[in-house]
Amino acid sequence: MAPPRRLSAERVTLAHGGGGKAMRDLVADVFVAAFRNPEMGELEDQARLSSAALAEPGAQLAFTTDSFVVDPVEFPGGDIGTIAVCGTVNDLAVGGARPLWLSAAFIIEEGVEVALLRRVAASMRASAEAAGVVIVTGDTKVVGRGSADKLFVTTSGVGVIPAGRRLAASRVRAGDVALVNGVLGDHGAAILAARGDLALTSDIVSDCRPLDGLMEAVLAAAPGVRAARDCTRGGLASALNEIAEAAGVGIELDEAALPLRDEAKGICEILGLDPLYLANEGTLVLFAPAGEAEAALAAMRGHPAGRGAVAIGRAVEAHPAVVVMRTLLGGRRIVDMLVGEQLPRIC
Structure with missing residues (x-):
């Protein structure tokens, strides 16, 4: 049976950030109730963690952090x-x-409505369970009206890289094949349509999903995979440019191979945007040696997050650090890094 709710307020007030009973009730009733797990222990000011994976000879600790701002806070x-x-x-x-x-x-x-916080916390728990991770510690701050836009979230993550596994953009070589796990641009298109200020209607939903299971399947089938990047802010184009620059190789794309929904392309045509720069939240691009590309592609297609996986191009010796696309009309154009601001508040 769930514990009784301690929080009676319907909206967050400055008192909920003041360090007293109101703050304790907010944290306990909204966040601890949603995230509670054995690793949280006795709710000290730090999580105390152990894992046998960390003791394996040659294993490396991986640590990352990111902040998230999106408008609207809830979207398809x-x-x-x-x-x-x-x-x-x-x-x-x-x-x-x-x-x-x-x-x-x-x-x-x-x-902010407390009900919104409960929905967000429930989403976080569900996503963490899908990824096989646990949320073990955290913090809350409340700021005055107008000092933020409803809710900002910062998450940090810790993982383990098994011994002998090394993925880095600098390892990509000419001849390696570029693969993506599914349709491009759905998240950016979904956010644009959800804002409601452009009179756009669309059935597109965000591709937001965890990709750790997909990566494990690919690396088991194709251990020689060189590098992978998730195509978030700046989209596929920016991810490919980062890889090309780090590796000192050129990258050639085939426009006909790019997996794009007609709805996403239509939204981009209306707004004068390039779908290659639309953000994704569940799409990655990886580079595999030519001899392992088919195995990597098959592994991607065998996972729920990679059913639409395709090869979209390859690394080449020509035009180092430059991404070039063969267009549907038979021409070639440079695909540069995103310049300026295309879509604010999308991730």
């Missing part, structure tokens, strides 16, 4: 909590780490 396919967990899990996973633990810190604007 998820909410800010879903992004906060999946985004941090995926940052660990694409580096070859097996995610273990997360922390979560919340900056809450005065006046």
Whole structure:
């Protein structure tokens, strides 16, 4: 039986950030109730953790942190909590780490509905369970009206990279094949449609999902995979440019191979955007040696998060550090890094 609720307020007030009983009730009734697990222990000011994986000879600790701001806070396919967990899990996973633990810190604007916090916390718990990680510690702060936009979330993640596993953009070589695990741009398109100020209607939902299981399946089938990146802010184009620059190789894309929904392309045409720069929250690009590309692709397609996986191009010796796309019309164009601000508050 669930414990009785201690929080009677319907909206957050500054008292809920003041360190007293109101704050204790908010934390206990909304966040601890949602995240409670054995690793939380006795709710000290730190989580005390142990894992046999850390004791394996040659294993490495992986640690990452990220802050999340999105407008609207809730959108088709998820909410800010879903992004906060999946985004941090995926940052660990694409580096070859097996995610273990997360922390979560919340900056809450005065006046936010407590019901919204409960929904976000529930989303975070569900996403953590799907990824096989636990949220073990956290923090809350409340700021005055106008000092934030409803809710900001910061998550940090800890994982373990098994001995002998090394993924890095600098390891990509000419001839390696670029693979993506599914449709591009759904998150950015879903956020645009959900804002409601552009009179856009769409059935697109965010692709937000954890990718650690997918990465483990790929690495088991194709241990020679060189590098992987999740295509979040800046989209596929920015991820590929980062890899090309780090490895000193050129990358050639085939526009005909890019998996894009007609709805996403239509939204981009209306707004004058390039879908290659739309954010994703459950899509990655990885580079595998040519001899392992088919095995990696089959492993991706065999996982629920990779059913739509395709090869989209390859690394080449020509035009080092430059990404070039063969267009549907038979021409070639440079795909540069995102310049300026395309979509604010999307992840």
